[in-house]
Amino acid sequence: MRESTGGTRERIKAVALELFTEQGYEKTSLREIAERLNVTKAALYYHFKSKDDIVASFVEDRLEQMDALTAWADSQPATLATRRALISRYADTMFGGDMPSVMRFFEQNQTVLKSLSSGQQMRGRMMRLASALCRGDDSPAAQLRATLSLFAVHTSWFAVRAPGISDGERRRLALEVADELLAAIGAEPDEDSASTSTAGARG
Amino acid sequence: MRESTGGTRERIKAVALELFTEQGYEKTSLREIAERLNVTKAALYYHFKSKDDIVASFVEDRLEQMDALTAWADSQPATLATRRALISRYADTMFGGDMPSVMRFFEQNQTVLKSLSSGQQMRGRMMRLASALCRGDDSPAAQLRATLSLFAVHTSWFAVRAPGISDGERRRLALEVADELLAAIGAEPDEDSASTSTAGARG
DNA sequence: ACCTGAACACCGTTCAAGT
DNA sequence: ACCTGAACACCGTTCAAGT
Numbered sequence: 001m002r003e004s005t006g007g008t009r010e011r012i013k014a015v016a017l018e019l020f021t022e023q024g025y026e027k028t029s030l031r032e033i034a035e036r037l038n039v040t041k042a043a044l045y046y047h048f049k050s051k052d053d054i055v056a057s058f059v060e061d062r063l064e065q066m067d068a069l070t071a072w073a074d075s076q077p078a079t080l081a082t083r084r085a086l087i088s089r090y091a092d093t094m095f096g097g098d099m100p101s102v103m104r105f106f107e108q109n110q111t112v113l114k115s116l117s118s119g120q121q122m123r124g125r126m127m128r129l130a131s132a133l134c135r136g137d138d139s140p141a142a143q144l145r146a147t148l149s150l151f152a153v154h155t156s157w158f159a160v161r162a163p164g165i166s167d168g169e170r171r172r173l174a175l176e177v178a179d180e181l182l183a184a185i186g187a188e189p190d191e192d193s194a195s196t197s198t199a200g201a202r203g
Numbered sequence: 204m205r206e207s208t209g210g211t212r213e214r215i216k217a218v219a220l221e222l223f224t225e226q227g228y229e230k231t232s233l234r235e236i237a238e239r240l241n242v243t244k245a246a247l248y249y250h251f252k253s254k255d256d257i258v259a260s261f262v263e264d265r266l267e268q269m270d271a272l273t274a275w276a277d278s279q280p281a282t283l284a285t286r287r288a289l290i291s292r293y294a295d296t297m298f299g300g301d302m303p304s305v306m307r308f309f310e311q312n313q314t315v316l317k318s319l320s321s322g323q324q325m326r327g328r329m330m331r332l333a334s335a336l337c338r339g340d341d342s343p344a345a346q347l348r349a350t351l352s353l354f355a356v357h358t359s360w361f362a363v364r365a366p367g368i369s370d371g372e373r374r375r376l377a378l379e380v381a382d383e384l385l386a387a388i389g390a391e392p393d394e395d396s397a398s399t400s401t402a403g404a405r406g
Numbered sequence: 407a408c409c410t411g412a413a414c415a416c417c418g419t420t421c422a423a424g425t
Numbered sequence: 426a427c428c429t430g431a432a433c434a435c436c437g438t439t440c441a442a443g444t
Contacts, residue, residue: 026315115226140363147358152351165343
C-alpha cells in the first residue's frame with residue numbers, strides 16, 4: 001500500500017468533505033484543513049488550484065453518476081413505472097454505501113454552490129433529472145411534482161424526527177411519498193381541481 | 204418627512220436584504236453595503252452589533268408572523284380543511300405584497316442561517332408549522348408530507364420554468380400540489396399503498 | 407514532485423476620536 | 426446621536442525558495 005505518493009491529495013479531499021459538510025463551505029478555512037493534515041495552507045495549493053477546486057474534485061464523480069441515471073431514464077418508456085424506478089435508483093445513490101456524504105454536502109451547501117461552477121453543473125443535472133422524471137408531461141404542475149419527489153429523498157433524512165429510525169426506513173418513507181407525487185404526473189388534467197374558478201391557461 | 208433621523212438604519216436593512224438575497228450572505232461584504240450608502244464600514248457598527256445582527260433585524264417581524272400562523276392553526280380543529288387553510292395563509296406571506304423578499308432571502312441562505320441564531324429560530328418556526336400541519340397524525344410519513352407541502356410553496360418560484368408565468372399562477376400551482384400532500388395526512392394507514400391507481404385518500 | 411515562509415489584498419470587528 | 430480613521434486578527438491566494 002502506497003500512502004506516501006498520491007496520499008496527500010486524497011487526504012485533503014476526505015478532510016475537506018467532512019468539514020465542509022459539518023460546518024459549511026464558507027465557515028471552514030483552509031488553515032483548519034491544513035492543520036488537520038499537518039501541512040501548511042500553501043501546501044494545499046500544490047494539489048488544488050483553489051478552494052472551489054477541492055469541491056469540484058469530489059463533485060465530478062457524482063456528475064457522471066447523475067448523467068448515467070438520466071441517460072438510462074431517457075432510454076426507457078415514459079411510464080409511471082420508469083419514473084418510480086428512476087427515483088428509486090436516485091435514492092440508492094443518496095442512501096447507498098458508496099458516497100452518501102457527497103450528496104449530504106450538497107444538501108448542506110446549496111447556497112454557496114450557486115456561485116461555484118461545479119455547483120451550477122450539479123444544479124443542471126438535478127434539473128435534467130427532474131425533466132426525465134416528468135417526461136411526457138411538460139406542464140408546470142408536473143415539473144413541481146417531479147422536483148418535489150427528488151426533494152422527498154433529500155428531505156427524509158433531516159425533516160423526519162423519530163426515535164431510532166434507520167436509513168432504510170427513511171429511504172422507504174421517501175419513496176412512498178415520492179411515488180404518490182409521481183403518480184400524479186401524466187394523469188389527465190384535473191376536472192374538479194381544488195378551486196374550479198382560476199382555470200389556468202392550457203398551452 | 205424625516206429621512207435624516209432614523210433613516211440610515213432602515214436604509215442599511217433595505218440594502219442588506221437586497222444584496223444578501225441576490226448574492227448570498229457570505230459573498231456580500233459590509234464594505235459593499237457601506238459604499239452603496241456613502242458611509243464607512245465602521246458606521247454600520249453604530250447601528251448594528253454585527254453582520255449577523257443585520258439579519259436578525261429583518262427576521263424578527265417574520266418570526267412573529269410565523270408564530271401567529273401556528274397559534275391560529277392550533278386553535279382550529281385538526282382537519283384537512285384547517286391544513287389547507289394554513290398552507291394557503293403561509294403562501295400569502297410568501298407571495299403577498301408585504302415582504303416577499305425576506306422569505307426569499309431564507310430560501311437563498313439556508314446554509315449560513317444554520318449557524319446564525321436568528322436562522323435557528325426560523326428553522327424552529329418552520330418545524331412548528333410542519334407539526335401544526337400534521338396535527339393528529341404523528342407518523343413519520345405525515346411529517347414528511349407536511350414538510351414537503353411547505354417546500355412546494357418555496358419551490359414553486361424557482362423549480363417551475365415556464366415562459367411568462369405569474370406569481371399568482373405559481374401560488375395556485377403550489378397549493379394544488381400541497382393540497383394533495385396534505386390530503387394524505389391523517390388518512391388510515393395504507394392497506395394497498397403506492398400501487399393501485401392515483402386514488403388518494405379523501406379526508 | 408512536494409512543500410515552506412513570507413507576502414498580498416480583502417474580510418469582519420473594535421475603538422478612540424471627531425462633530 | 427451619528428459617523429470617521431486607523432488598527433486588529435483572520436481569510437484565500439501567490440510565489441520565490443527549499444528539498
